[in-house]
Amino acid sequence: MLSAAFNISWRQNITNGELYGDLPRIGDKVAARRMSLAGHCIRHEDMPANLVILWEPTHGRKNRGRQKLSFLDVLKRDTGVHLNQELQNCMVNKQDWRIRTRARLRPI
DSSP, X not given: OHHHHTTOOGGGOOOHHHHHXXXXXXXXXXXXXXXXXXXXXXXXXTSTHHHXXXXXXXXXXXXXXXXXXXXXXXXXXXXXXXXXHHHHHHHHSHXXXXXXXXHTOOBO
């Protein structure tokens, strides 16, 4: 997208590293915002969103094929944490969660 904004043709063979420089990747920016929102909602125990962040469906049947990712699965993938309790402990600790969120915003 940035190459289109700068009117750079694909024939010029400019790498993404040269083009974007120190800008973070868009996917990392979205993941950091998602993580920030999840941490904010977990720390507010009086809000209903607190219960929804770590909710996992335990009823119904699974459909055939590849399963859809839940919000919890996406958070686990973004953070590299595999256990729900460990993820919740990280989110409750604001300083630790902030470090994990900012570590997600690395340049290309």
